[in-house]
Structures are given as structure tokens and as C-alpha cells.
Amino acid sequence: MSYAARSTIWIILYLLFILAPLFILLAGPTPPARDFWTEFSAALGYAGLSMMGLQFGLTARFRYVTEPWGEDVIYHFHRKISLIAVALVIAHPLILFAVRPELLALLNSFTAPWRARFAAISTYSLIAIVVMALWRVKLRISYETWHISHIVLAVVAVTAGLAHMVGWGVYLVDPWKRALWLALTLFWIALLLHVRIVKPLFMLRRPYRVAELRQERGDTFTLAMDPVGHAGFRFRPGQFGWLTVRNSPFRITGHPFSFSSSAEAQGGRVEMSIRKLGDFTSGINPSASASTSTAPTAPSPSAIRPTCMC
Ligand SMILES: Cc1cc2nc3c(=O)[nH]c(=O)nc-3n(C[C@H](O)[C@H](O)[C@H](O)COP(=O)(O)OP(=O)(O)OC[C@H]3O[C@@H](n4cnc5c(N)ncnc54)[C@H](O)[C@@H]3O)c2cc1C
Numbered sequence: 001m002s003y004a005a006r007s008t009i010w011i012i013l014y015l016l017f018i019l020a021p022l023f024i025l026l027a028g029p030t031p032p033a034r035d036f037w038t039e040f041s042a043a044l045g046y047a048g049l050s051m052m053g054l055q056f057g058l059t060a061r062f063r064y065v066t067e068p069w070g071e072d073v074i075y076h077f078h079r080k081i082s083l084i085a086v087a088l089v090i091a092h093p094l095i096l097f098a099v100r101p102e103l104l105a106l107l108n109s110f111t112a113p114w115r116a117r118f119a120a121i122s123t124y125s126l127i128a129i130v131v132m133a134l135w136r137v138k139l140r141i142s143y144e145t146w147h148i149s150h151i152v153l154a155v156v157a158v159t160a161g162l163a164h165m166v167g168w169g170v171y172l173v174d175p176w177k178r179a180l181w182l183a184l185t186l187f188w189i190a191l192l193l194h195v196r197i198v199k200p201l202f203m204l205r206r207p208y209r210v211a212e213l214r215q216e217r218g219d220t221f222t223l224a225m226d227p228v229g230h231a232g233f234r235f236r237p238g239q240f241g242w243l244t245v246r247n248s249p250f251r252i253t254g255h256p257f258s259f260s261s262s263a264e265a266q267g268g269r270v271e272m273s274i275r276k277l278g279d280f281t282s283g284i285n286p287s288a289s290a291s292t293s294t295a296p297t298a299p300s301p302s303a304i305r306p307t308c309m310c
Pocket of ligand 1: 072142144
């Protein structure tokens with residue numbers, strides 16, 4: 001199937017995943033209609049939460065999803081669409097406060113019921129996600145710290161958002177509608193577990209050994225890696241892989257590096273030319289003065305696990 005056809009299918013599926021849970025709420029018996037703005041703000045809240053949940057899918061790095069666009073485009077989309085999703089979620093209470101000012105009392109988390117507290121937890125987590133994503137460097141937060149907080153805050157935001165919806169319950173009185181949203185949330189969390197646990201488990205079975213560490217000009221080293229007990233993978237020029245080091249593919253943060261070896265090389269060897277920049281790359285390039293020709297840093301066969309994002 002052509003890339004254009006696959007892209008179209010994924011866009012339709014994306015819209016379906018966002019809009020279907022919203023329209024399903026209108027199936028069967030519905031609660032008495034409220035004023036337009038209250039209903040509109042509720043719809044924004046539901047759509048925003050669906051979009052937030054689907055972010056777990058965008059970052060799950062499923063090859064058949066990323067292939068038509070390329071992973072960089074998917075991440076760019078993830079970043080931009082998050083801002084829209086957060087704007088929808090924040091618009092939800094703002095509209096309610098404007099049309100029903102008595103609801104402002106719910107902002108006092110000491111006296112508010114739990115369903116409102118959950119809404120506050122979800123909204124504050126989303127705001128923290130956006131602030132940290134946009135101003136991470138200015139706030140001097142390291143990439144790794146940011147990455148872990150990003151995941152934790154996202155899970156908190158989505159779970160608390162769901163708890164708020166179930167707690168308020170206007171549209172989720174029917175058990176099957178509640179079950180559907182619960183299943184949807186579990187699906188989003190399962191995507192996260194897939195990335196963090198299932199994928200690394202598969203990577204454990206395809207280890208790489210550091211075969212060579214060559215110094216290039218300046219602060220750059222080339223790391224050559226050979227597959228151990230498997231045939232490796234093929235890549236195309238211009239593609240990159242995610243690198244985790246020191247025996248654990250379970251590390252939260254993998255670092256992206258382009259393949260600098262020939263895509264036609266035989267034997268599964270891959271090379272990455274890595275410039276010393278921060279803590280991770282300094283660990284790869286242990287000494288800028290050494291002109292190392294063997295692989296001393298991590299002799300364990302499972303030390304480095306490149307994965308192709310082809
Ligand atoms: C698609 C792609 C291909 C790349 N190819 C190469 C390459 O061939 N050679 C090379 O030397 N560098 C490459 N980089 C850059 C490389 O990933 C970063 O220099 C490296 O991750 C920095 O890590 P650090 O901890 O040493 O530095 P830090 O000081 O922690 O980070 C420096 C900056 O690098 C970025 N960064 C850090 N960690 C990550 C991460 N896990 N994922 C994405 N960005 C991160 C952040 O913007 C950060 O501010 C590539 C980056 C991307 C996105």
C-alpha cells in the first residue's frame with residue numbers, strides 16, 4: 001500500500017479514536033440537555049482527554065504507524081497536538097466558570113469534592129507538562145529528569161481526568177459507557193507499558209557488542225556495534241536509531257543517533273558517530289584525547305542496544 005494511502009488510513013483512525021468515544025456518549029439514554037455552553041465545554045473536555053490519551057500511541061514508536069511520515073514528524077505532531085489538547089482541557093473549566101460563576105468555589109481543593117479535585121490534579125499536571133516541555137532548557141532541567149517527569153505527569157493527568165469524568169458522571173451513568181472509557185484508558189496505559197516493558201524485553205534478545213570506538217575530528221567518536229547471536233537489521237541512509245547503554249534496554253531515555261555506516265555493510269555491523277555534548281555522550285566518548293581503536297567502555301555483549309527506527 002502506498003505511503004499516501006497508509007497516511008490517510010492512520011489520520012482517519014486518529015480522528016475516529018478522538019471523536020468516537022465522544023459520540024458514543026450520545027448513544028442510548030442521555031441526561032437532560034443543559035445550556036449550550038455547558039454541553040460544549042463538556043465536549044471539549046472529553047475530546048481533550050481522548051487526544052491526551054492517544055499521545056501514548058503516538059510515542060509508542062510502532063513502526064507501521066511512524067513509517068509513512070518518519071518518526072521526527074510524529075514527534076513534532078505529538079508536541080503540537082499536545083498544545084491543542086491541553087488548550088481544550090483548560091477551556092473546559094474556563095467556559096464553565098464563565099457561564100456558572102458559582103463553580104469557582106470548586107477551585108478550593110480543601111472544600112471541593114473529589115471529582116473536582118481530580119479535575120484540578122489533571123489540569124495542573126497538564127500545565128506542568130507544557131511548562132516543562134516548552135521551557136525545559138531555561139528551567140535547567142536535564143533531559144532525563146524531564147523525560148521521567150513527562151511520563152509520570154502524563155499518566156497522572158489522564159488517570160485523574162478519567163476519575164473526574166466518572167465522578168461527575170453526567171454522561172457516564174450507563175455502566176457500559178463507563179466501561180468503554182475505562183477500557184480506553186487501560187488501552188492507553190497498555191501502550192505505555194508496551195513501550196517501556198514489552199519492547200525492551202524483545203530488545204534483550206537482540207544484543208549488540210561494542211566492536212570499535214574510533215576517534216574522529218573534534219569531540220566526535222564513532223561507535224561500531226556488532227550483533228550478537230542474530231543477524232542485525234537493515235536500515236536506509238538518513239535513518240537513525242535509539243541507543244541505550246550499559247546492559248539495560250529498560251532505561252527510560254534512549255538517545256537518537258543517525259547511522260553513519262554504510263547501509264550496504266554486511267554482517268549486521270552498525271556505526272554511529274557521536275559528538276560529545278552532555279552527560280550521555282560524554283559517557284560514550286570517555287576521553288576526548290584517546291584515539292581508541294578497540295572497544296573498551298562496555299565489553300558486555302548486551303552493553304549497547306541500537307534499534308532501527310526504519
Ligand atoms: C533524529 C536525531 C538524530 C541525531 N543524530 C546524531 C548523530 O548522528 N550524532 C550526534 O552526535 N548527535 C545526534 N543527535 C543528537 C543527540 O541525540 C544528542 O546530542 C544527545 O542525545 C545528547 O545527549 P547528552 O545527554 O549527551 O546531552 P544533554 O546535554 O543531556 O542534551 C543536549 C541536548 O540534546 C537533546 N537530547 C538529549 N537527550 C535526548 C534524547 N534522549 N532524545 C532527543 N534529544 C535529546 C536535548 O535537546 C538536549 O538539550 C541526533 C538527534 C536526533 C533527534
